Amino acid sequence: MKTDQFRSGTNFILVAPQSDRTPVCMRFALLASAVSKSFVPTKTLRRLHLSSASSSPMAASEESLRLALAEKQATVDAQAEAVRALKARPGAVKPEIDAAVECLKALKVEAGAAARQLQAAVSRNGNASAACSREAFRQAVVNTLERRLFYIPSFKIYRGVAGLYDYGPPGCAVKSNVLTFWRQHFVLEENMLEVDCPCVTPEVVLKASGHVDKFTDLMVKDEKTGTCYRADHLLKDYCKQKLEKDLALSAEQAAELKHVLAMLDDFSAEELGAKLKDYGITAPDTKNTLSDPYPFNLMFQTSIGPSGILPGYMRPETAQGIFVNFKDLYYYNGNKLPFAAAQIGQAFRNEISPRQGLLRVREFTLAEIEHFVDPEDKSHSKFIDVANLEFLMFPRREQMAGESAIPIILGEAVSKGIVNNETLGYFIGRVYLFLTRLGIDKERLRFRQHLPNEMAHYAADCWDAEIECSYGWIECVGIADRSAYDLRAHSKLVIVPSKKELGLSFKGNQKMVVEALEAMNEKEALEMKASLESKGEVEFYVCTLGKAVVITKKMVAISIEKKKEHQRVFTPSVIEPSFGIGRIIYCLFEHSFYTRPSKSVEEQLNVFRFPPLVAPIKCTVFPLIKTAKFDDVAKIIAKSLTAAGVSHIIDITGTSIGKRYARTDEIGVPFAVTVDSTDSVTIRERDSKEQIRVSIDEVASVVKEVADGQSTWSDITGRYPAHVAAQSNEE
Amino acid sequence: MKTDQFRSGTNFILVAPQSDRTPVCMRFALLASAVSKSFVPTKTLRRLHLSSASSSPMAASEESLRLALAEKQATVDAQAEAVRALKARPGAVKPEIDAAVECLKALKVEAGAAARQLQAAVSRNGNASAACSREAFRQAVVNTLERRLFYIPSFKIYRGVAGLYDYGPPGCAVKSNVLTFWRQHFVLEENMLEVDCPCVTPEVVLKASGHVDKFTDLMVKDEKTGTCYRADHLLKDYCKQKLEKDLALSAEQAAELKHVLAMLDDFSAEELGAKLKDYGITAPDTKNTLSDPYPFNLMFQTSIGPSGILPGYMRPETAQGIFVNFKDLYYYNGNKLPFAAAQIGQAFRNEISPRQGLLRVREFTLAEIEHFVDPEDKSHSKFIDVANLEFLMFPRREQMAGESAIPIILGEAVSKGIVNNETLGYFIGRVYLFLTRLGIDKERLRFRQHLPNEMAHYAADCWDAEIECSYGWIECVGIADRSAYDLRAHSKLVIVPSKKELGLSFKGNQKMVVEALEAMNEKEALEMKASLESKGEVEFYVCTLGKAVVITKKMVAISIEKKKEHQRVFTPSVIEPSFGIGRIIYCLFEHSFYTRPSKSVEEQLNVFRFPPLVAPIKCTVFPLIKTAKFDDVAKIIAKSLTAAGVSHIIDITGTSIGKRYARTDEIGVPFAVTVDSTDSVTIRERDSKEQIRVSIDEVASVVKEVADGQSTWSDITGRYPAHVAAQSNEE
Known part of the structure; x- marks a missing residue:
């Protein structure tokens, strides 16, 4: 898609679901050796890597099974023909016919077995069972998220609008915590210059940035009803469907479909149109014929002022607001480089047909940093603070060689030239720290380098922080060294x-x-x-x-107009870390979710293991039983928690304490204070279900200490007596 | 304006500048007695109050001066005629002519004096000199704000777009602090259910809310060039211009123009059109004729999805996102009333011709609360917490009687029925606390009750928090008891x-x-x-x-569909405090700004006296002189401030310490740490310029203590030795 390629830094390419890394890479390895560069342009390599490839070991066994099935089927057909001929022959004897029929039956059984084998192989290659359990897991998470109002499809009472979601109370609190931490971690700790620009943007700005001309997806229309579809989606669905369901496909046909899937993102409008025609693809709902594909600009258009002659758009990214202010910000920084500017705000993309829940939406929050640096000196004074970090990286070489992501020490990645420069490396490290502190699982986080032809021609190096969730590996943060492109676009x-x-x-x-x-x-x-x-x-x-x-x-x-500094005329390079906040939050939901058995054996309890930093509420206060004196204590504690700035809720319903624990576990509240006496109370930690006994005077300060992250739960447990009896209260 | 009246809760009526309260009210008092209710609909009373009235004492003296001038002018004309007749008469003698000419000259001098008197009176009534000093003050504030990048006209390098502004680094930090405090003060302390809904809104929602049909301003077009103008602006400018410059106006003409100014907001399209025609008002730039006035909808329109058949708008307020989710939120709250939901977000209004800088813009941040309550029980359990607050209120009675705003104890306002109910009163109190803690001057903050016909017919009572700034009294927060209107609009x-x-x-x-x-x-x-x-x-x-x-x-x-609760069918009432964040911030800038003399006598130094809560940066660190050892200490302190979560900047330029103080005073940094030794440093407070000496180990915790508001500066000064010598360093 043009949209996805257009700005590698700020759009989030959705990677097709893959349940495990290794087979993909193996397939890719074989593929990479199979396709010579003269045959497939390197530009398509990544897409090949992302879709299942035709010459992987599994695909090879699938191919031989297809061949075997075709042979068996041919034998069945031949035998059936023979039976028919036999029956038609005057004077054919019954035993002969019976024998032929028996033989036909046996051949059919064999063919049936071959078909089942093929079906199993196809399913295995598509990881059907893994896909099922991923799907079931996702459903469990999404059900909990929607039921507890983490998010709500927008305008539901008016039947909703695809691709628009509201954050409800706990979702909104999580988002607010994520943004507060982002501001702390990046803006404040790095002294970035934060700006806040309007969403409404005049056309001239987005013309200069290239969005007006190039920010498009290819669309087809049902020629009768006018319903619109993304052309590549229809072709993709067709190919996948065929590959999964049509066992009569020849090996050649299957290979072609797989090749099409691999090439999908690189097809021109003409190529896509030709494929749709070749395969006879029609509108999914009506079977009407489709128009030729044509580009649809994904920006929401509007008009500024009453005259109707000043066209505008809702910004598709926040970065342009920084670029157009470069000169003022540079001045603000004492005309010195390097410096970074940042912006958090809404961005808008009028997707043709949004899919995949919170991952591809029409309005979303971006947090973008533009770090301006002298193109001839991209060292970073604080790089040593992150140089010793070691985490999963997936450099170009490993991707090209079909290997897996590997743990690399960041300092080595830079010194060996795997990562282009220190500043880029510094931001990779800072992004790693940001995501893991939020609660993203280190094992399902990797930094993947763009392949040479994935990047815009002007870019020096790009890395995506990809997080694995039930939809596959999702690009959540793009970290790009974009050279001087963006500033040149707006040079006066x-x-x-x-x-x-x-x-x-x-x-x-x-x-x-x-x-x-x-x-x-x-x-x-x-x-x-x-x-x-x-x-x-x-x-x-x-x-x-x-x-x-x-x-x-x-x-x-x-x-x-050219920028001058010390008589050397140059345009600063831009290193751009760009965060899709909604995607990070969705992945965080999945990584934080687990179930545990309840007292009643059939039921599972849902838990979000949010770290206190992002938990929507830090603490609940429960009077164990409904009496005025416990309620009073609960209110005193609530007041002291308010004074300490700890967000909390108080639940004085008479429900069993186990039910109340379960209810708040389900929205990820890390600590619960249960009032079971008038001088001391228990504090329970969500995941361990451990409880300690703390005096009423101390409760607020103890909760604040663990909620703010000054101490861990295990630091605390040593200091206070464990409370064991109440464990039995758990559901 | 229809727009301004449409939702009294969420739009911000700009009150015409008035330099002091008393004369306005005096004028209003006379006016109120002069216009009987049968003559002027009460609906217009507020507008009469806002514009200068024709029968005030000052206006009366102006009228007699107009009469006097007209008489003198008539005498001059008569004498001039006599002179001409005399000269034309054959045989007229020179001495006679000379005497008549002398008399004419004397009469002209008298007429000139009368004209000057009138001019002075007109200026006095318009408070011309006060207006000048207000204008000068505003210029000083705005210059500082723009120069220090508190805000920047958006897309400046592309010649900008009226009504769109960027917040630059310090402005963005102030805004972020204001919103963080808002969330703490309202959402967390009151356990509100915060939601975060998209800006893109399908038409059906805004049709139900009434915005599609009624959210309009009246517009006229230059019939040749197509340039658009707000019809009422043109008429207003014409009337004001005439009244100020045209000394030949008769008293009757002047009275009529003043009446028109007073009625401006209540004119229909036809009435406005008739006045424009009567006065021969043409397009200001071209003098071309104007079209008839017609309504222009102020929402930015767009189209959702690719088909072009789903119209949408950028939301003009955030409230609707809450109303459409009412049922889910009610369920989330355990199907219990009362509860409050809140939303902070961008709102959009495509103003015809934005004026007045940050006060009337096309995109702005709103923070809205919808408190849902049983219409038969509007008591509030926490009202007692605010009942003793005393502040300026401007009830209906005082407005109608032409008196001033008066200090009232909130508890009494509710018990006497001045404020309709406890819940409304509670929010008025909370808003008062919010604004004053931000640094809004109590003396320039009043709560003005809507007059009966200012409110929508469904509303029970409305109060606006108005803040006085150089533009006059500005509505910054609307607090409305809107009855059940909004929920009924979306009842399914x-x-x-x-x-x-x-x-x-x-x-x-x-x-x-x-x-x-x-x-x-x-x-x-x-x-x-x-x-x-x-x-x-x-x-x-x-x-x-x-x-x-x-x-x-x-x-x-x-x-x-109807809502049911305990078999009693009712729609909850909504009490809606709605905050124009940008307006509050602009007023805060004005209330915080002052100048003080510098060492060089001619120069004045600018200071923003932001409380630490809103200051964009809490602390600066300055090595007194440029040496490696001081720089090292500064870096250690900076690190400990980061660890303590105190936002700060370090300035190691060799500039004089006085200059560096002045530079950070100008962006409102409350504390400065100056490194003048390697074991202790000084901390200087911005407004008092007092300094204390604190050991390096303690600096971060001391600054944190005052920056977080746990202690005041005077609490601190007692504990540490004062540092006197360095005072002389001040510019």
Whole structure:
């Protein structure tokens, strides 16, 4: 998809589900050796890697099974023909016929067995059972999330809108905690310059950044009803369906479909259209014919002001707000490099047909950093703080060689040149710390390097933080060294129309010509400048006039402003870590979710093991039984928790304590205070279910200490007596 | 303005500048007695109050001066005529002519004096000199804010877009602090259910809420160029201009213009159009004729999804996201009332011509609370916590009687029935605490009650927190008891078209008819229901068909779902405090700004006296002189501040310490640590410029203590030795 390739730093390529790494890589290994570079452009390598490949060991066994089935089927067909011929022959004897029929039956049984073997192989390759359990796990998580209002499909009472979700109370609290920590971890600790720009953006800005022209997906329309589909989705669904269900596919056909799946993201509109036609793909709901694919711009368009002549869009990313302010921010930083700016805010993408719940939505929160650095010195003074971190990295070499992600020490990754430079490495390390402190599982987090042709031509190096969840490996943070592209896009283009000259030539139309000249983007302006310099005049189409006019050299002056520093003229490089907050939160939900048995054997209890940092509420307060004196103590404790700034809820319903624990475990509250006397209470930790006894005066400070992360639960348990009796209260 | 009246709770009526309260009220007092209710609808009273009134004492003296001037001018004219006649008379003698001319000159001098007197009176009434100093003050604040990047006009390098602003680094930090405190003060302390809904909203929701039909301002267009203007702005500018500059106005004319100013907000499109015509008002830039006024909807429109058939808008307020989730949130709260939900987020209004900087913008942050309560019990258990607060309130009675805002004890306001109920009173108290803790000046904060006809017909009582700044009294928070209006608007309308019946009648057009039926709002649906019940059939216009069709009873079933609680059917009342965060922040900037003399006499130093709670950065660290050992100490302190979570900057430039103090005073940093030795340092407080000496080990904890508000500066100063010598370092 053009959209996904367009800005490697800020869009989040969804990786197709794969239940385990190893077989994928093995398949890829064989594939990589099978496809010579002259045959498949390297650009497609990543997609090949992502989809199942045709020449992997499993695929090989699948192929031989297909061949075997085809042979058996051919034998069955031949025998059936023989039986028919026998029966038709005048004077055929019954025993002969019976024997032939028996033989046919036996052959059919064999063919049936071969078909089942193939079906099993296809399912295994598609990891059908793993897919089922992933699906079941996801359903369990999503059910809990929706039932406890972590999120809600938006405008549900009006039948909802695809791709729009509300965060309900606990989801909203988690999001707020994630953003607060992001601000602490990046903006405050690194002294970044945070900005907050509007979502409404005039067209001229997004024209310069390239979004107006290139931020598109290919779409087809049902020619009768007008319903729209993403062209690649239809082709993908068709191929997968065929591969899974059609056992009569020849090995060649299967290989072709797999090749199509692998190439999907690189097809042009024409290629996609040809495939749809070849396969006779029609509209899924109506079976009507489909239009040819054409690009659909994913930005929500609007109009600024009442005149209707100033087009605008809802920003598709927050980064542009930083780039257009570069000069002011540079000045704010004392005209010194390096410095970083950051922005948290909403971004908007009018997806053609959003799928996959919270992972592909039409409005989402981005947190983006633009670190501006001298292109000739990308060292980072704090790199040593992260150099010793060791975590899963998936460099280009390992991907190309079909190997797995491997643990690498970050310092070595930089010194060996695997990661392009220290600043990029520093941010990779900081992102690793950020995600794991939130509660992302280290084993299901990897940093994957972009393959050379995945990156935009101007980029120096890009790494994605990918998190594995039930949908597969999801790109949640992009960390890109984008060179100088973004600033160049906005380097100040100065167009000065001569109103006098234009007035003489165009009279009443002068205003329209002036506006059209001023609205040119850099490319158009530089082309005009070149033409004017070489030919002295140029034809220029003014859309508000609906015609072209001739512009001469005297009518307009065009120049580009350059940045200067110490007489050396250069554009700073940009290193851009870009965080899809909603995706991180969804993966966090999955990584935090588990079930444990309840007292009643059939029932499982749901738990979110959020670290206190992100838990929506840090603590609950439960009077053990419903009496005024326990309620009073609970209120005193609640007040002291408020004073200590610890978010909490108090539950004085008469429900059993076990039920109340279960209820708050399910929204991930890490600590519960149970009031069972008037001078001391118990504090229970969610995951261990351990309890300690603490005096009422101390409760708030103890809870604050563990909730703020100053101490761990095990630090605390040594200091206070364990409370054992109440364990039996658990459900 | 329709927009301003439409939802009294969430829009922010800008009150015309008034330099002091008393004269306004005096004027209003006279006015109120002058206009009988039968003459001016009470609806207009507020507007009369806001604009200068024609029969105030000052206006009266102005009127007599106008009369005097007119008389003098008439005498001058008569004498001039006499002189001309005399000169024309054959045989007139020179001495006679000279005497007449002398007399004319004397009369002209008198007339000139009268004109100057009138001019002075007009200026005094308009508070011209006060207006000048307000303007100068505002310029000083705004210059500082823009220079230090508190905010930046958005997309400046592309010549900007009116009504869109970026928050730069210190502004962004202030905003983030204000929102964090809001969340702490309201959401956490009150256990509110926070939600986070998308900005993109489908039309059906905003149709139900009334915004699609009524969220408009009246606009006129330059008939030749198409440039748009707010009709009331043009009329207002014309009237003000005339009153200030045209000394030849008769008293009657002046009174009429003032009356028009007073009535401005209540004019219909026709009335506005008639006035524009009467006065011959043309387009300000071109003098072209203007179109008739017509309503312009202020929502940014867009289209959701690729088909182009699902219209959507950027939300004009955040409240609707809460209302549509009411049922889920009610369930989340255990099906119990009262409870409150809250949302912080962006809202969008496509203003026709934004004015007044940060106060009227096209995109802004709202923080809204919807407190749902049983309409028969609006008591509040925590009201007692705020009952003793005393602050400026401006009840209806005082406004109608032309008196000033008066200090009232909140408990009495409720017990005397001035404030409708405890819950409303509780929120008024909480808002007061919120604003004053942010640093809003108590003396320039008042709670003004809506006059009966200012409120929507369904509202029980509304109070605005108004903050006085250089633009006048600005509504920054609306606190409205909105009865049950909002929930009723979304009570589930169930429209079930019978596709079979419709298919039989409309065949190929069935789909369009079904969609049109489903798209009806409650009013339309209920009207159809009534017609179908009485007449059995009804004409129904289907816009996608471009014609009306006949709908019969069999074709559609319409019903409204009701909420039930304990068998008593009722819709909860909503009490809605709604905060314009950008407006609060702008007023906070003005209230915090002051200047003090620098060493160089001509120069004034700018200071923002932000409380630590909102200060963008809590602390700066300055090595007194540039040496490695001081730099090292500074770095150690910076590290301990980071560990303590105190935001800070370190400035190791060699600039004089006074200059560095001045630089951070200007962005409102409350504390500065100066490293002048290797074992202890000084801490300086911004406003008192006092310094204390603290050991290096203690610095971070001391700064944290005052920055977090656990202690005040004066608490601290007693505990540490004062440092006097360095005072002389101040600029």
